[in-house]
Amino acid sequence: MDFYQNTNVKLIVLDGSSKPNLRMTNTKVKYMYLSDSNLHERLLYSSKLVDTKYVAICADDDFIFPRGLERCIRFLDAHPDYSSVQGAFIRFNYDQFFSWRPDYVHWNAIRILEDDPIDRTLNSRKSCQFLYSTMRASTFKSVVSAFTGVNSGSLTMNELAFNYIVPFLGKYQTIPVIYGARLEHAKSGVNMRYSTWIKNYDTNCETYLNNIERIYSSYVTKSKASELQKIMTRVFVDNDQLSLESKPIRQKIRSLNRVLRSFRSLNTLRPINSIERIKWFITLRKSINKELNAINILKKHVSENKIAGTPSL
Numbered sequence: 252m253d254f255y256q257n258t259n260v261k262l263i264v265l266d267g268s269s270k271p272n273l274r275m276t277n278t279k280v281k282y283m284y285l286s287d288s289n290l291h292e293r294l295l296y297s298s299k300l301v302d303t304k305y306v307a308i309c310a311d312d313d314f315i316f317p318r319g320l321e322r323c324i325r326f327l328d329a330h331p332d333y334s335s336v337q338g339a340f341i342r343f344n345y346d347q348f349f350s351w352r353p354d355y356v357h358w359n360a361i362r363i364l365e366d367d368p369i370d371r372t373l374n375s376r377k378s379c380q381f382l383y384s385t386m387r388a389s390t391f392k393s394v395v396s397a398f399t400g401v402n403s404g405s406l407t408m409n410e411l412a413f414n415y416i417v418p419f420l421g422k423y424q425t426i427p428v429i430y431g432a433r434l435e436h437a438k439s440g441v442n443m444r445y446s447t448w449i450k451n452y453d454t455n456c457e458t459y460l461n462n463i464e465r466i467y468s469s470y471v472t473k474s475k476a477s478e479l480q481k482i483m484t485r486v487f488v489d490n491d492q493l494s495l496e497s498k499p500i501r502q503k504i505r506s507l508n509r510v511l512r513s514f515r516s517l518n519t520l521r522p523i524n525s526i527e528r529i530k531w532f533i534t535l536r537k538s539i540n541k542e543l544n545a546i547n548i549l550k551k552h553v554s555e556n557k558i559a560g561t562p563s564l
Contacts, residue, residue, distance in 0.1 A: 319430035323385035334421025335386035338430025
């Protein structure tokens with residue numbers, strides 16, 4: 252919140268903690284305390300507060316650069332057939348030193364440009380997270396309506412609701428601009444895997460999937476809406492299972508990466524060890540030069556506020 256106080260970003264904070272933050276005195280911030288609420292409850296509630304043309308969700312371990320946000324807004328203004336857009340992310344670490352590296356490098360090439368909503372949705376199966384993109388307020392409100400009547404569920408369903416619906420409602424691409432910075436930390440656990448939740452198929456799960464079908468059926472026939480929902484659900488369940496099977500290997504890689512990162516020096520990038528990262532720097536060289544000042548502001552901010560560790564959900 253300190254990071255954004257000198258910008259013209261309208262910030263709405265939805266606090267679901269067990270206790271309210273009594274230091275919330277910044278008049279530029281609309282602070283809403285929703286005691287012990289689920290993330291999907293907060294997202295649904297937030298849709299009633301939005302009165303801007305565009306929306307971007309910023310997680311508690313993220314910073315969205317104002318210039319990146321502005322570029323995305325200008326892009327959406329110029330392309331009315333797009334539902335959302337975002338730029339590139341960096342991942343930063345702060346303990347003894349501040350360092351950063353490219354993140355989500357494979358998102359750079361993503362273009363979902365089909366005219367047909369079903370084709371767009373099917374093309375998005377191996378894409379990115381739309382949850383943190385800059386999107387039209389109408390898109391955001393449509394997505395979070397999928398949580399209507401859902402009282403509990405898998406934490407992952409919040410992210411996946413955007414993957415079900417955002418590409419269905421409009422075109423998408425990742426533009427060459429530094430957009431967000433994410434704090435490096437141990438991966439947060441989830442309350443229940445999405446595949447397990449779908450397999451159990453309780454009342455909340457049924458309501459959630461029916462809501463997604465309802466959104467689809469506003470644009471295509473009921474039978475096509477039902478078929479598309481089933482295809483996408485199967486994709487997300489299969490991806491979840493694949494992620495679970497590869498978890499032991501990924502944990503070993505992360506352990507090795509942590510050892511390598513312990514040898515970094517002040518303000519150095521992690522070694523470029525892939526063709527994708529080389530492409531990342533080539534594609535974003537202009538934006539990186541422009542955003543170095545913003546990255547330095549972020550560095551100063553996290554050092555002064557001692558931001559480190561794993562944020563709470």
